[in-house]
Amino acid sequence: MFPATSVIFFTTASGAGYGLIAALGVFAALGLVAPGLGLGLFGFVLAFGLITAGLLSSTFHLGHPERAWRAVSQWRSSWLSREGVMALVTYVPAGLFALVFTFGPWLPEGQGALRPLGLLSALAAALTVFSTGMIYRVLKPIHQWANGWVVPSYLALAAMTGLMLLDLALAVFARPSQVVATTTLIAIALAAALKAGYWRFIRTSRAASTAETATGLGRFGRVRLLEAPHTEENYLLKEMGFKIARRHAEKLRRIAALAGFILPFVFTLTTLVRPAFGLLPAVLAVLSAGLGVAVERWLFFAEAKHTVMLYYGATSA
């Protein structure tokens, strides 16, 4: 599948933003991260900035961006619609939570609401990322997407990047938290394990569909394309015929693993065992993970093969 920059940016940035909101929500509700003006402003501007920039960028690849609002209408059947609804809904508890968290001293009557609002925001953020994953999960023509690894990977990567942003925010205000950093390490390990599982799955499994089932001509033996229907590229070939050499994919996987998981793990561990290094390891962890997850997301598209290519000479889907 063609890796569209706007969608890669959207899922990476908004994933991290929702992860940060969920992390703030859960840790504040548990009383493990104390609310405050500086942390609140920094954290929520970052989170809402990433989410909103991502959502806006996702509308750029639409044929009619001005009609984007129509996309919230079909939540009964469409995961894309549900994602849109959840993205909008999340702004409500998360916005209130941000107010109570940030301006607590000026809103004394709101303090009782901090915990429920935090948990509610975390739940809404998780449901939004879940819906994003489900958009891909339900697309049966794409074997590399329609499998059980996809949704957990989306959730784990969002949690992991969000937690790293929280580590960074805490470091900025010189309030590093061992609990948050430890949770981050666990999340990184979990996300890396899920991604490794996903990569093994797509390497070792095959789509049920073949050129034989696509044409129904398997009764005569092996099926291969003799002549394509057209000599030039069409929409289908541009959108779904994107191919990446296995050699390049393997190199990129190594980059994704190194920048996305290994280095952030090392940097986060450094913040934990060498607090004297201050802000630097937390910044490096975020930058490295940002690059790594963007590469991972690029590969998620580039390595996905669509069944329609079986009609254009692909030997497997």
Next chain:
Amino acid sequence: MTSLPQGPTTKKLGLVIDLDTCVGCHACAVNCKEWNTGGHSAPLTDFNPYGAETAGVWFNRIHSFEAGEGENCRTVNFPKSCLHCETPACVTVCPTGASYKREEDGIVLVDADLCIGCKLCSWACPYGAREFDESDGVMKKCTLCIDRIYNENLPEQERVPACVATCPASARHFGDLGDPASAVSRLVAERGGFDLLPELGYKPVNKYLPPRPRRDQPGATGAPAALAALSPAQDSPSGFLGWVDRLLSR
């Protein structure tokens, strides 16, 4: 509304495509383009039509495949347009309600006024039946020639899809596949019509008829058995004729 009609639609209009008789002439694709560029989803935009890297929107494409090996290898021309599936994910994934399946006849259509051009439906279609029109910014697809089959301005015999009307080999048939007594349903039953990608569960309404068995054995010409008795030199002759036969067969 992108939820599917409750329960199967009773009427299932669709096509039956005969892979035995299709000669791969692309006439149906051309006539589809011709009719539909002025039809329900008009225009079927062409980009750079007279230059290099021509591209454009088509609803019907003719592939050609080889199947099998050696002397048993078959060349099969393979037209493909929307199969108007009974459980099409192209409809249910649509976030806007632009894609829909009609309750009354099962035809799958796009409402160009609602479509935001997110392309998700084209990802959800395993058959490659949807093509995005860059210039209109909306998704387009085969309409089953909705503007011909119900068009009372056309003489009755012309109220069939453009591709069906034009096929010189009568390889495309149009009708109600929900009615077991219809001509198309009987054709499917007689010829063993099949589904494409049945394992994905989209339940396509359009059916494909397999190529007929090859007639590559002598004698399978359908001639009455009695004619065989008249055939000369059935057995090797003896005597003088046998000598001549052996001489000539050297």
